[in-house]
Amino acid sequence: MVLVPCPACDRRVSEKALASPSCGHPGRASERHGVVPALSRVAGTYVSANAVTGAILGSVMFLSVAAVLITLILAHR
Numbered sequence: 001m002v003l004v005p006c007p008a009c010d011r012r013v014s015e016k017a018l019a020s021p022s023c024g025h026p027g028r029a030s031e032r033h034g035v036v037p038a039l040s041r042v043a044g045t046y047v048s049a050n051a052v053t054g055a056i057l058g059s060v061m062f063l064s065v066a067a068v069l070i071t072l073i074l075a076h077r
């Protein structure tokens with residue numbers, strides 16, 4: 001078991017403790033647990049940004065194809 005100093009009260013706290021037993025400050029373990037949700041939030045933002053970009057590009061492509069088709073149909077009359 002590795003003991004690390006609590007950042008709030010400087011007491012030795014187990015590295016695996018979720019919170020300091022003396023002051024309740026979140027420990028290293030909870031920090032480590034917090035990294036994954038933080039990364040997935042970043043990844044989620046990235047993915048949704050890509051999805052928005054894709055949706056915009058898709059609608060622009062659809063509109064330009066529709067415009068070309070309408071122009072062709074009107075020109076062949």
Ligand SMILES: [Zn+2]
Nearest residue numbers: 006009020023
């Ligand atoms: Zn503490």
